[in-house]
Amino acid sequence: MHYSEAREKYMALGVDTEAAIETLKQVPVSLHCWQGDDVRGFDGDPSKPLTGGIQTTGNYPGRARTPQELMDDLDQVLALIPGKPKMNLHASYAIFDKDNGGWADRDKLEPKHFEKWVQFCKERGLGCDFNPTFFSHDKCDPLTLTSPNEETRRFWIEHGRACIRISQYLAEQLNDVCVMNIWTGDGFKDVPGDRMGPRERYRDSIDAILAQPYDFSKVKPCVESKVFGIGVEAYTAGSGEFSLLYAAMHKDKCIPLMDNGHYHPTEVVSDKIPALLTFFDEIALHVTRPIRWDSDHVVLYDDETREIAREIVRCGGLDGRVHIALDYFDASINRISAWVTGYRNLQKALLFALLQPGSLLKRLQDEGDFTRLMVEQEQLKTMPLGEVWDEYCRRCGKPVDGEWFPQVLEYEKNVLSKRG
Numbered sequence: 001m002h003y004s005e006a007r008e009k010y011m012a013l014g015v016d017t018e019a020a021i022e023t024l025k026q027v028p029v030s031l032h033c034w035q036g037d038d039v040r041g042f043d044g045d046p047s048k049p050l051t052g053g054i055q056t057t058g059n060y061p062g063r064a065r066t067p068q069e070l071m072d073d074l075d076q077v078l079a080l081i082p083g084k085p086k087m088n089l090h091a092s093y094a095i096f097d098k099d100n101g102g103w104a105d106r107d108k109l110e111p112k113h114f115e116k117w118v119q120f121c122k123e124r125g126l127g128c129d130f131n132p133t134f135f136s137h138d139k140c141d142p143l144t145l146t147s148p149n150e151e152t153r154r155f156w157i158e159h160g161r162a163c164i165r166i167s168q169y170l171a172e173q174l175n176d177v178c179v180m181n182i183w184t185g186d187g188f189k190d191v192p193g194d195r196m197g198p199r200e201r202y203r204d205s206i207d208a209i210l211a212q213p214y215d216f217s218k219v220k221p222c223v224e225s226k227v228f229g230i231g232v233e234a235y236t237a238g239s240g241e242f243s244l245l246y247a248a249m250h251k252d253k254c255i256p257l258m259d260n261g262h263y264h265p266t267e268v269v270s271d272k273i274p275a276l277l278t279f280f281d282e283i284a285l286h287v288t289r290p291i292r293w294d295s296d297h298v299v300l301y302d303d304e305t306r307e308i309a310r311e312i313v314r315c316g317g318l319d320g321r322v323h324i325a326l327d328y329f330d331a332s333i334n335r336i337s338a339w340v341t342g343y344r345n346l347q348k349a350l351l352f353a354l355l356q357p358g359s360l361l362k363r364l365q366d367e368g369d370f371t372r373l374m375v376e377q378e379q380l381k382t383m384p385l386g387e388v389w390d391e392y393c394r395r396c397g398k399p400v401d402g403e404w405f406p407q408v409l410e411y412e413k414n415v416l417s418k419r420g
Helices: 003-011 017-024 067-078 111-124 150-174 196-210 240-249 269-277 303-314 335-354 358-366 370-380 385-395 405-414
Strands: 028-032 084-090 128-131 178-182 219-224 255-259 283-287 289-291 293-297 322-326
Touching (some): 111 128, 111 150, 178 283, 196 240, 255 269, 269 303, 303 335, 358 370
Parallel strands (some): 084 128, 255 283
């Protein structure tokens, strides 16, 4: 079947594939830099293990070890993904050199430490999101923003405030909104003796961070929750209730962020999207794939990814109400392939959502015709999405499925395999 035939099939349902393709081409999705180097960053000892609730499994050859290697890998990824990608950086990816004064600790980070990332983004027409790095540092005691040690807590508050300033810089330099996500793995391995105290300190710490001046139309601070983490199985200060309530009480300076790996196994973020958009003008998402826990597997074209995409589209999220980012890190497979596979799958899910006859499905539900609603939704699963997807890729000047993976293998042969 050719694209023209697929277009006619969708047209019979009242769906314009041309409009869907043009809409998707303008949807920004943030590409997370930390897939390329296993969340190591450039501000610490690369021989030390990750700490603070972060863990990467696997030792596939070719991990990026320097800023240049990471940028080279990102260029390879950008050549293989359609759409409108943004960058997404953690503060630990600051680039230090003699021109900007060399290494600085996280509480002393400045915009100058990200000038090379700005140059990278400008040359490729990318926006950039940002994240403070509240893990893998000697100042984790192991708590950060919830620590009862005032010196520790002050260090991490200053880090957060520095990241606000950097986010403002990125937004202004790249003329694009910068979503700045606050997440910590603060919590306890076993039953705590005090659940409220850490959350009060966490609240006060975020208050202090957001007291740093910024333009809320350009910088979108988020508070991300997590149900549990490695070494904090019994209690996390930044629970779902805490994070959502903080955002709800500070709607003039903060938005909620949901990571679909950060909830109980029977909870789904797809259902939470319309719930939050009923009350919030904007929300942010980290799209990942949990297996039994928040294991950050590569995003697949699976049921929940499609449902997340459908709710984004149904709720008008593509008009700027939903800020979409990827978040996973797999060191057991080729990292370029992991990046490309996850990004293309999310794009494919968004295209699937855009090709739904939304008005018809809504009308059938409102009329109580649940029999036909079920039939229509099931028939949509075998519509010729693949032909429309291939056409979308071609119009973006990117390879279709089946064509991009050989380029990954060639890059592995010529570049990754020589890194040792």
